[in-house]
Amino acid sequence: MNTTTQGHQFINGEYRLGRGGTAERINPATGRVAQSLDYASVADVEDAVGAASAAFDSWSRRTPGARADHLLAFATELGTRAAELAALETEQTGKSTRMSHEFDVPGTIDNVNFFAGAARNLQGQAAGDYAGNSTSMIRREAIGVIGSIAPWNYPLQMAAWKILPAIAAGNTIVLKPSELTPGTTLLFAEAATAAGIPDGVINVVVGTGREIGEALVRHPQVVMSSFTGSTAVGRRIMEMASETGKRVHLELGGKAPLVVFKDADVEAAAHGAVAGSTINAGQDCTAATRAYVHSSLFEKFTKRVAELMDAMVVGDPTDPDTDMGSLISLGHRDKVASVVQRARDSGASVLAGGLAPEHPGAFYRPTLVTGATQDSEIVQQEIFGPVLVALPFETEDEAIELANDTPYGLAASAWTNDLNLAMRAAAQIQAGCVWVNEHIPIVSEMPHGGYKASGFGKDMSSYSFEEYTNVKHVLISHDTDVHKEWQDTVFRQR
Ligand code: NAD
DSSP: OOHHHHOSEEETTEEEOOSSOEEEEEOTTTOSEEEEEEOOOHHHHHHHHHHHHHHHHHHHHSOHHHHHHHHHHHHHHHHHTHHHHHHHHHHHHOOOHHHIIIIIHHHHHHHHHHHHHHGGGOOOOOOBOOSSSEEEEEEEEEOSEEEEEOOSSSHHHHHHHHHHHHHHTTOEEEEEOOTTSOHHHHHHHHHHHHTTOOTTSEEEOOSOIIIIIHHHHHOTTEEEEEEESOHHHHHHHHHHHHHHTOEEEEEOOOOEEEEEOTTSOHHHHHHHHHHHHHGGGGOOTTOEEEEEEETTTHHHHHHHHHHHHHTOOBSOTTSTTOSBOOOSOHHHHHHHHHHHHHHHHTTOEEEEOOOOOSSSSOOOOOEEEESOOTTSHHHHSOOOSSEEEEEEESSHHHHHHHHTOSSEESEEEEEOSOHHHHHHHHHHSOSSEEEESOOSOOOTTSOBOOEETTEESOBSTGGGHHHHEEEEEEEEESOOOSSOGGGGGTOOOO
16 A cells, blocks of 8 residues: 555545545554544545445445455455555554454454355345235345444454445445554455455545544435444434434444353453453453452452463564553553542552553553442443453342443353353343353354444344345235225225
8 A cells, every 4th residue: 555645545446635634643552653644525525425326336236146256356355465454453553463463354354255155145034925915025225325434443353344244235335444543444445446346335534533424424325324433422423313314333332241150260260351351452342341250259360360461461562472562542541541540549459550651652551450339430431441340249140230230231251150140141131242251252153233332233244234234025916906905995996
């Protein structure tokens, strides 16, 4: 990608220079300027939506098999760019190179391959003769131009989660990545074009949420706003989308509980808690943030989690030995640090971390807090950093009640070897995903989406097609009678 001369908007199959001014992008791990970006203007959004509209007719009419062939070629093309994608993902987010190479890039390619297959399996109810003397059938149709807005935590995977179900179902899309991390989304769109996906099917506009995000949501030719980001912005999007009555799909914040029951394997739960709370430096909407631990295991669990956290290598994200890189910005790091400090000030204890090393990069050590109260900020609010709060419980009912006691409901885990208890927990925890004796694994075949303030609608899996298609009922009469019997109800043939 020739980022300096070609511009940072990808519209109608080519890079363009945005007309909305310029801004510097910072490498969060070094604190240094990484590049100067051109931003889109509202006129560029207009062009991108125009390109997506022009491409819709032909793309939506292709057979599922033809779209699948394009997606398979796209997956192959991404494979040839895996190293470049991983390096750029690490540079723009500060995440460890192991995450980029072993999680973000292969996960994205797997998603492309999944949707190549899923495109050929868009299903509806079987045809049936429900009204008598006629057959009803379902047509599942693409809905039009999708406007998507994505966050900075997993820029490449979020672009994939938004773009793939939309285009596999025959829609075209304009995506606005976070202005902090647009690089791999642009490369993703460029690779799609190189693989033969027609111009205008995937467009990317780069700019601020306030200006470019809002212009995209408000655009009358955009039929659906698909958003992943914070709950506050998601609510604003819903409000704006109501102006034109468009469909909304919201993947919002999370505050996942990790519940360690009395019979759990403490060592496994401690490992799960550390991996689950520090993945992507805790900037993961499904990250383990609240550990509720049976009081009989509490001391053993917290001691082990603190040991494992203290042993983690935090630093240069490009070093393969690094476990955890930087957070997304110094400003965000300071917000995380201030939540921990306020918890300390209110009497909580910090058993591991709680430290921001002296460095121009946005680093923060994996942190374990105990002694906070259930109603405190650190337990109730999304922090989006590598911070786990542990609280003890006595009974199963209490554990479930505490797990459900935040506004969010995206993901949760239950740690137990009692099958009946695992089934009760899976049923009673209000979240879009409940892991048992695990925390984090996601797969392309299974849906990802929230309950409560974590939003609605699903990413990944065939369930995501529900968001990106219209279901149409077609009824075909079996006869050529001029007057049908049921019409007597309205007017009798005289
Ligand atoms: P954010 O809400 O600040 O920004 C997300 C995107 O919205 C960015 O592209 C931003 O430019 C844009 N935006 C901001 N204001 C806007 C506005 N008024 N109109 C239109 N667009 C606007 O979120 P973030 O800080 O980038 O990401 C972190 C958040 O994302 C966390 O809350 C996290 O839980 C959430 N998240 C959720 C999921 C999920 O699947 N549920 C996945 C990843 C991240």
